[in-house]
Every structure is written in structure tokens, then in C-alpha cells.
Amino acid sequence: MSVSFDLTGKVAVITGGAGILCSEMARQLAESGVSVAILDLFGDKAEKVAEEITAKGGRAIGVQADVLDKNSLINARDRVLKEFGRVDILINGAGGNKKEATTSDDMSFFDIPLEALQWVFNLNFMGTVLTTQVFGRVMAEQGSGSIINISSMSSLTPLTRVVGYSAAKAAVNNFTQWIAVYMNQNYSTNIRVNAIAPGFLLTQQNYYLLVDEKTGQDTERGKAIKKNTPMGRYGKPEELIGAIIWLASDASSFVNGVVIPIDGGFSAFSGV
Numbered sequence: 001m002s003v004s005f006d007l008t009g010k011v012a013v014i015t016g017g018a019g020i021l022c023s024e025m026a027r028q029l030a031e032s033g034v035s036v037a038i039l040d041l042f043g044d045k046a047e048k049v050a051e052e053i054t055a056k057g058g059r060a061i062g063v064q065a066d067v068l069d070k071n072s073l074i075n076a077r078d079r080v081l082k083e084f085g086r087v088d089i090l091i092n093g094a095g096g097n098k099k100e101a102t103t104s105d106d107m108s109f110f111d112i113p114l115e116a117l118q119w120v121f122n123l124n125f126m127g128t129v130l131t132t133q134v135f136g137r138v139m140a141e142q143g144s145g146s147i148i149n150i151s152s153m154s155s156l157t158p159l160t161r162v163v164g165y166s167a168a169k170a171a172v173n174n175f176t177q178w179i180a181v182y183m184n185q186n187y188s189t190n191i192r193v194n195a196i197a198p199g200f201l202l203t204q205q206n207y208y209l210l211v212d213e214k215t216g217q218d219t220e221r222g223k224a225i226k227k228n229t230p231m232g233r234y235g236k237p238e239e240l241i242g243a244i245i246w247l248a249s250d251a252s253s254f255v256n257g258v259v260i261p262i263d264g265g266f267s268a269f270s271g272v
């Protein structure tokens, strides 16, 4: 058997598809011959990414969808099925943290508002669950598919400060295992569910934590990250793509229910 990374003709749905990491995934999958549905809370941004892809000869649509609203996801699913007819790959990328759910000199854990924690937990965890209910059902009916959840380093050993985000991403890992088994036992052994846990990539989401806005230098946290990343640098969004193509394709046909760290060695290093 020859190993195939070929994705030509497949259909991918990517939530948070207008964001920094997932828009890069959308572009690269489209270049690999995948028809891409870019779902995002901000429909105009999703359409912009889709237009960029179609201008280069790829197949893409931008669809407004809220991963916390099942009806909105069902409408998005109907649109995707009308345009592309099936769903082979689902990337649950919508997620993020917010300042109000993060401890700091001005915010102790004891004072973090419940609503802020709930916001972060819902977006990262419930958004993944709800989206998998809607698009996972399409895969269950088809009898095939690859779901890729976007976890985080903070899911393995929690990072300081981001309490709700860490808990939510840990829940995403647990759900990745649970739904992988459920799909196989109840629907098809041709459905696989995995996650990637990106290490530290400098993006809009974490810029305020890692770079001093006044000086442009690394914050103490930024310095600590680089010191604890054996490769000594932040990752780049495009460095996630190899794993995405591998997990989406038949090249990973026996890989199921796992969380792949993409972290420059961060999770392998004890600091000593």
C-alpha cells in the first residue's frame, strides 16, 4: 500500500475559518484540491477569505455561523451540502481566550466573573461539541470523515493565568477521545477524530500576553515560553499545516482519538 496524503475532491468545513490559524488552514487545504467552507461568526470576514481562495482558482464559500447556536450551524450545514454535497473534513477551530477570564495583577482568581469563565468555556468546548453534533451527523450518515479539533498546550499541563481556557481545552481533549470511540462503535470505523495542540504561536489572541505593547520586547511570559521551548522560538501558523493534511488524509488512516502537540518540544521539556 502506498501512503496517500492526497485530498483532491474532498470537502472541508472549518469553524473560526476567518481567524489567523484557520484561514491559513483553509488556504492550504484549498491548494491541496479541497473544497473549503469557511464558517465564522463574522460572515464578511469568512467571505473575504473565500474570495481570496477562489481568486486563486480554489473552491471556497464563506458562511456566517455561530458555533454556539445550533440553528445557525444547521443553516450552515444546509448551505454546505447544497454547494458541495458532503463533508469529509471538519476542523473545529473557533476558540480563544479573553482578558476578563485571565488572572493578572489587577484580577485575582477569586474575583474572575463567572460570565467571563463561561464565555471562554462555552466558545472552546461547547462550540466544538455543538458543531460536531451538526456536522458529525453528516459524517455518521456518510459513514466516513475526519474531525480535527484545535486544542492547546494549555490542555496538557495548564498554563498560568488562563484558567478557563485551560479547562476548556482539556475538555476538548477528553471529548476528542470520547467522540472518536462513539463514532466507531455506533456509526463507522471510517470516521476518525483527533486534535492538534499548537504550542506558542504569536497571534492576535495572545499578543497582549507575550509582547510588551510599549517596548515591543518579549514580556516575562514571552521570555519564559522561549526558554521552555527547546527550539527557542514561537511557531508560525503554516507550521500546523503538515499535521492537518496528515490527519485529514488517508496517510493517518489508523490514527484515532489522539492529541498531537505541535510545539517545538515545549511539552517534552521539564525545564531542567
Ligand SMILES: NC(=O)c1ccc[n+]([C@@H]2O[C@H](COP(=O)([O-])OP(=O)(O)OC[C@H]3O[C@@H](n4cnc5c(N)ncnc54)[C@H](O)[C@@H]3O)[C@@H](O)[C@H]2O)c1
Residues within 6 Å of the ligand: 015, 016, 017, 018, 019, 020, 021, 022, 039, 040, 041, 042, 065, 066, 067, 068, 092, 093, 094, 095, 096, 097, 123, 127, 150, 151, 152, 153, 197, 198, 199, 200, 201, 202, 203, 204, 205, 206
Ligand atoms: N494562536 C495560538 O497561539 C493558539 C495556540 C493554541 C491554540 N489555539 C487555538 O486555535 C484556534 C484558532 O486561534 P487563532 O489564534 O487563529 O484565533 P483567531 O482569534 O484569529 O480566530 C478565531 C476565529 O473564531 C471566530 N469565532 C469566534 N467566536 C465564534 C463563534 N461563536 N462562532 C464562530 N466563529 C467564532 C472569530 O471570529 C475568529 O475569526 C482557537 O481554537 C485557539 O484557541 C491558538
